[in-house]
Amino acid sequence: MSSPTGLAPVNVPGTGESRPTSPTAGSLWRGGRGALLAALLVVLVAVGGVLLSGGQDPGRPLDPESTALTGSRGMAQLLRANGVRVVRVTSVTEAVTAAEGAQSAGGSTLLIGDTSFLDEEEVERLAAAPADRLVVGDQPYLTLLAPGVNPGPAVRTRSREPGCSLPAAVKAGSAYLGGTTFTTPFGGVGCYPANGSPSLISYADEGRTVTVVGDGQFMSNLRLAEDGNAALATNLAGARPTLVWLVAPETPSESGAAPQSVYDLIPPAVGWAVVQLGVVVVLLALWQGRRLGPVVTERLPVVVRAAETVEGRARLYRARRARDRAVSALRTGFVDRVIPRLGLPATATPDAVVGAIVERTGQPAAYVGSALYGQAPADEAGLIAVAAYLDMLERQVRES
Structure with a gap:
């Protein structure tokens, strides 16, 4: 049977009985090392979970202030190093004001990566802004931002050759493009073809240059250093002294904001940490469940025939x-x-x-x-x- 106290038995001379000895340093270490190891494992798992989930910038795709892999902080810094003023805006009013203010300083380029938070009237105001336009992906109301351009079938995003005479693409060479393909309007240039349809379109419209790309991953922090992605991004977005970069607002307007619940206030990393701690507890229970202590002998009180x-x-x-x-x-x-x-x-x-x-x-x-x-x-x-x-x-x- 197993000793319930975990102490080593000692035979008492003359009695044949087993009695536990006093705890020693070795027995205390053997008895407490499991709990110490479990506590250390819990601390390591908790710290690792915080570092892996809470230490990274969640960011948003193509945000010039985001350091996440899908963000574009690297591209914004590269443009600033080349003398381009990058203005990050989160509303149509700010975008139009910044574009009008840059007219006297050589003009501007309006980069539009997300219009899902805009209505048709706001998109029309963007289209009327006095600035070149760089539109990323198949955006809502694409025909207002890029008249004459219609989206085609989607293709796999990968490294592709320019296959056109557009100077910005020829200087950059191969780039990570694909996604949505487009029809080329009259007088436009189509680059980086996939299945016969270009994934980059550039043409002139009412004195402004309109460029549409099927996928914006080549401008992200993850892909910027690959192939000619950095060169293509700076050539397209840095053609004017000012780049007005429109991103979705970080929080909805107060009029449309929904009340937050208690669960909304809990950081996202807490759930993952609870799962990790649960796994640790289960593993600890399985490990300690096998440690039944040393085997000791026990004299039976009677002998049954x-x-x-x-x-x-x-x-x-x-x-x-x-x-x-x-x-x-x-x-x-x-x-x-x-x-x-x-x-x-x-x-x-x-x-x-x-x-x-x-x-x-x-x-x-x-x-x-x-x-x-x-x-x-x-x-x-x-x-x-x-x-x-x-x-x-x-x-x-x-x-x-």
């Missing part, structure tokens, strides 16, 4: 009238004892056992088969008769 055990079990069978179990135990014990004397294997069939007993004892096969494999006796007299008959058969087999 085998005959008393048999009698006790017989009384239980009699009290529950379990004649079927009693006769099954008698038959199983009889077969286990006589099979070796009969020279039969342990897997011998009932017919083989009955045949060997009949041959050895001369008893009728019907009696032997009924005694070994027949129905359970209907009363105690029948059970006693079966036991006596089996005893007689075993004696004959042993003496033959």
Whole structure:
């Protein structure tokens, strides 16, 4: 049995009993190292979860202030290093005001990466702003921002060759483009083709240059350093001294804001940390569940004779009238004892056992088969008769 206290037993001379010793430094360390290791593991998991989930900027795609992989902080810094003034705006009014203010300083380019938060009237105001336009993806109201351009089938985004004469694309070379393809309007130039349709369109519209790209990943922090992505991004977005970069507002307007619940106030990393701690607790329970302590000996208070055990079990069978179990135990014990004397294997069939007993004892096969494999006796007299008959058969087999 296992020691409930976890202390090593010591035999007391002259008594034969086992008593626990006083705790030592080694036993204390062995007993407490599991809890210490579990606590250390919990701390490491919690810190790792914070570093992996809470230490990164969640950001938004193509946000010039986001350092996430999908953000565009790297592109904004590169443009500023080349003398381009980057103005980040979150509303149509700010975008139009910035574009009008840059007219006297050489003009501006309006980069539109997301118009899902705008209505048709606001998109029309954007289209009327005095600035070149760089539109990313198949935006709502694309025909207002890029008249004459219609979206085509989507293709896989990958590294592609320019395949056109547009100077910005020729200087950049291969770039990570694809996504939505477009139809080329009259007088426009289509670049980076996929399945015969360009994923970059550039053309002049009412004195302004309109450029549409099917995917903006080449401007992200993740892809900027690959191929000619950085060159293409700066050539397209830095053609004017000022770049007005429109992104979705960080929070909805107060009039449309929904009330926050308690769950909205919980940081996103908390749920992941709770899952990690749950896994740690389960692993710790499985590990500690196998540590039952050292095995110790225990003296029994009394010695029970085998005959008393048999009698006790017989009384239980009699009290529950379990004649079927009693006769099954008698038959199983009889077969286990006589099979070796009969020279039969342990897997011998009932017919083989009955045949060997009949041959050895001369008893009728019907009696032997009924005694070994027949129905359970209907009363105690029948059970006693079966036991006596089996005893007689075993004696004959042993003496033959």
